[in-house]
Amino acid sequence: MSQNDDDVQIFMPPNEIAKKVSVGGPGSVTEDQLDRADTSIKVNFGAQYPEWLADDLKTLEDAFAEMIDGIAADHPAVQACRDCVHEMRGMGGMFGYDLITAIGDQMYRLVSSCETVGPGRLAALRVHHDALKLVAGEKLQGDGGPLGQKVFAGLQQVYAKYAA
Numbered sequence: 001m002s003q004n005d006d007d008v009q010i011f012m013p014p015n016e017i018a019k020k021v022s023v024g025g026p027g028s029v030t031e032d033q034l035d036r037a038d039t040s041i042k043v044n045f046g047a048q049y050p051e052w053l054a055d056d057l058k059t060l061e062d063a064f065a066e067m068i069d070g071i072a073a074d075h076p077a078v079q080a081c082r083d084c085v086h087e088m089r090g091m092g093g094m095f096g097y098d099l100i101t102a103i104g105d106q107m108y109r110l111v112s113s114c115e116t117v118g119p120g121r122l123a124a125l126r127v128h129h130d131a132l133k134l135v136a137g138e139k140l141q142g143d144g145g146p147l148g149q150k151v152f153a154g155l156q157q158v159y160a161k162y163a164a
Contacts, residue, residue, distance in 0.1 A: 049095040
């Protein structure tokens, strides 16, 4: 069965949200307000981030303890790992730990791109976890300097092997 252009109808649904939100004008959020909010978060919670990071690392250790070769991607331990690294990759950059974000992103993609977690992928996740512990222990902020760059370059090789 073929269709010609006369048979095709395109519907453009109304954008209800756009009707409710205005850009600019009174009451709108400015770039300066967003910058001040970011600064406030960093100042008020920055000292707590290493504690949160330690908690996240423990959560990952607990999840890894439950993971066995061939575990399904929808298993609660795999989901806990995925949720944790999702949060880590978002929070790291907020507090100046860009390497946590980069490593967490690779871990998230490793644990989100499979139906089962086999031994190689689990080993890759553990290597990434060890790198996170190093970054946290050494308090490597930004890109981690020469050490951080070297660690991340190695992780990229590990990631490339198992990302397929």
